[in-house]
Amino acid sequence: MVSDRTSSDHLIAELDHIGTGDREALRRLYEATSARLFGICVHILKDRELAEDALQEVYLKIWNRAGRYDRNRASPLTWLSVIARNTSLDLHRGVLRQPAGSADAIGALVDTDRIADIAMEEKQQHDRLFECLDELPQAENAAIAAAFLDGCTHSELASRQSVALGTMKSWIRRGLIRLRKCLGDD
Amino acid sequence: MTEPDWNSDEFDVLAGELAIGVLEGDARAEALRLQLSDARFAERVEAWQLRLGPLLSRIPETPAPASLWPAIERRLSDQTEQRPVSTLRRWQAATFVTGAAAALFAGLFFVRPSPEPVIVTRDVPRPVLVQAATARLGKADSGPSFAARYDPLADRLRIEADGVNAGERVPQLWVIPADGTPRSLGLISGSGSSQVAVPPALRAYLRPGSSLAVSLENTQGAPHTAPEGEIIATGTIFEI
Numbered sequence: 001m002v003s004d005r006t007s008s009d010h011l012i013a014e015l016d017h018i019g020t021g022d023r024e025a026l027r028r029l030y031e032a033t034s035a036r037l038f039g040i041c042v043h044i045l046k047d048r049e050l051a052e053d054a055l056q057e058v059y060l061k062i063w064n065r066a067g068r069y070d071r072n073r074a075s076p077l078t079w080l081s082v083i084a085r086n087t088s089l090d091l092h093r094g095v096l097r098q099p100a101g102s103a104d105a106i107g108a109l110v111d112t113d114r115i116a117d118i119a120m121e122e123k124q125q126h127d128r129l130f131e132c133l134d135e136l137p138q139a140e141n142a143a144i145a146a147a148f149l150d151g152c153t154h155s156e157l158a159s160r161q162s163v164a165l166g167t168m169k170s171w172i173r174r175g176l177i178r179l180r181k182c183l184g185d186d
Numbered sequence: 187m188t189e190p191d192w193n194s195d196e197f198d199v200l201a202g203e204l205a206i207g208v209l210e211g212d213a214r215a216e217a218l219r220l221q222l223s224d225a226r227f228a229e230r231v232e233a234w235q236l237r238l239g240p241l242l243s244r245i246p247e248t249p250a251p252a253s254l255w256p257a258i259e260r261r262l263s264d265q266t267e268q269r270p271v272s273t274l275r276r277w278q279a280a281t282f283v284t285g286a287a288a289a290l291f292a293g294l295f296f297v298r299p300s301p302e303p304v305i306v307t308r309d310v311p312r313p314v315l316v317q318a319a320t321a322r323l324g325k326a327d328s329g330p331s332f333a334a335r336y337d338p339l340a341d342r343l344r345i346e347a348d349g350v351n352a353g354e355r356v357p358q359l360w361v362i363p364a365d366g367t368p369r370s371l372g373l374i375s376g377s378g379s380s381q382v383a384v385p386p387a388l389r390a391y392l393r394p395g396s397s398l399a400v401s402l403e404n405t406q407g408a409p410h411t412a413p414e415g416e417i418i419a420t421g422t423i424f425e426i
Contacts, residue, residue, distance in 0.1 A: 026262075034255075035247040035250060036243075036247050038249070038250040039245050040242055043245045052250070052251065055258075057351075060351045064351055073233075075240075081239055082239045082242070086235070090415065093414075126243060129240045144206060147206040149242070149244070151207045153207065153208050153209065154209070154210060155210060157208065172203065176198075176202040176234075177195055180237075183237060
């Protein structure tokens with residue numbers, strides 16, 4: 001479902017308002033995006049209470065950084081989602097060093113093709129990334145996605161997949177090089 | 187200025203590895219140091235995160251509890267007074283720079299003074315003014331502003347912080363001399379001014395060409411010996 005309030009243009013306008021100190025605009029942005037961003041926090045932290053702490057941090061960061069959002073670098077939802085991901089991982093690393101997420105969840109995520117609530121313009125960026133990921137050998141694709149979505153380290157991924165550490169390192173490395181070439185936006 | 191490694195796969199892969207979070211131990215510490223000391227590397231890390239960001243849309247939505255917005259609003263009220271809106275507006279204007287120009291500008295910005303110095307030096311002989319502004323253009327992890335003044339007579343560094351949202355963490359100050367290795371100058375306050383007594387061993391580093399940086403660190407074990415948390419500001423030392 002594509003809804004107006006989560007369209008890129010709409011979110012960019014809200015970020016502009018927030019950048020000038022408009023708290024009502026932040027509330028509207030929260031209404032439109034909090035389920036998406038809370039989903040990310042819950043996925044990474046696997047703990048609702050921690051995820052709630054993380055989400056508070058996320059919107060305070062958005063409040064402080066909205067003026068620096070650059071639409072040429074990423075869609076607003078991508079930018080907001082990366083803030084939620086990084087904030088959750090920071091919190092996670094501060095709490096305990098264990099892989100976030102879970103292997104099962106990742107299997108489900110990688111298999112799904114459904115992308116909810118994305119406007120056309122944003123969907124094109126998404127499609128490009130997913131096409132490039134699909135061109136990677138499956139092992140490289142899965143390792144990069146699991147690392148990014150779960151915050152797993154090299155050795156955690158290696159033990160998850162039961163491969164040697166060196167093998168995992170070269171999967172990631174080769175995957176990143178291929179991915180950048182495919183995206184061609186260096 | 188020669189930067190032979192700048193376009194190498196090696197450099198970009200390292201940025202990608204840090205961005206997706208696979209590095210651990212010494213490799214991670216080394217990459218974090220690079221992120222702290224090299225704005226272009228930090229730019230690469232962010233580029234990787236934004237590139238892969240669409241993956242996050244595959245995570246299912248979860249409605250947030252109703253009590254969360256009021257909690258956020260309360261915290262906003264606590265910090266609103268200190269918010270440097272005028273500075274943000276300038277930043278907003280600056281973000282119209284696009285594409286390749288933005289990347290170049292980010293590099294230049296590293297040594298560009300912030301628009302509104304917080305401290306004006308008057309009475310100290312040969313003070314060093316550090317404009318550690320909000321780091322790099324358009325970065326997802328750029329944030330608050332800092333200004334620092336070093337008084338070499340007293341060997342004290344005075345830091346003015348503005349708009350820092352430290353949460354449960356604490357800001358830690360670093361000096362990064364030419365060798366690129368951050369040395370801790372200890373914890374500072376996230377708002378208002380802090381005085382830092384500079385250890386004798388680090389005094390020689392506080393000179394033009396070195397950088398100052400602020401990271402947000404977990405309180406447990408702080409101050410840390412190497413930056414582990416998010417880098418929220420970097421700036422180059424220059425003399426006025």
